[in-house]
């Protein structure tokens with residue numbers, strides 16, 4: 511990643527969360543014991559998406575089911591980025607977004623509250639995997 515300036519780097523929280531579904535997300539994360547970057551289709555970059563929200567707000571996190579048929583707010587993965595060298599490469603989205611073409615970042619930001627997003631291009635070791643606070647919602651196929 512290039513073009514980032516040190517003096518405005520926001521402080522990465524001690525605890526961040528990743529929300530996923532039981533069916534597709536949880537098994538691999540449990541196996542790996544880390545969050546691995548996955549390709550974001552719009553951006554064409556491999557990223558781990560994190561948030562500082564401790565309960566899942568599907569709209570805020572861009573996890574609504576418009577494009578996917580599963581509930582990606584069922585499971586909460588807790589991480590502590592400061593256990594890694596270089597904070598696991600975690601950046602505030604509103605900092606990282608400067609490296610992305612304006613048209614693309616606007617498309618990504620259409621769904622959600624980007625102020626609560628944190629991203630990294632590196633794997634992040636996990637602390638715990640628990641059911642999300644609201645217990646998930648029923649799986650429904652649109």
Ligand SMILES: [Zn+2]
Pocket residue numbers: 531532533534535580581
């Ligand atoms: Zn799924």
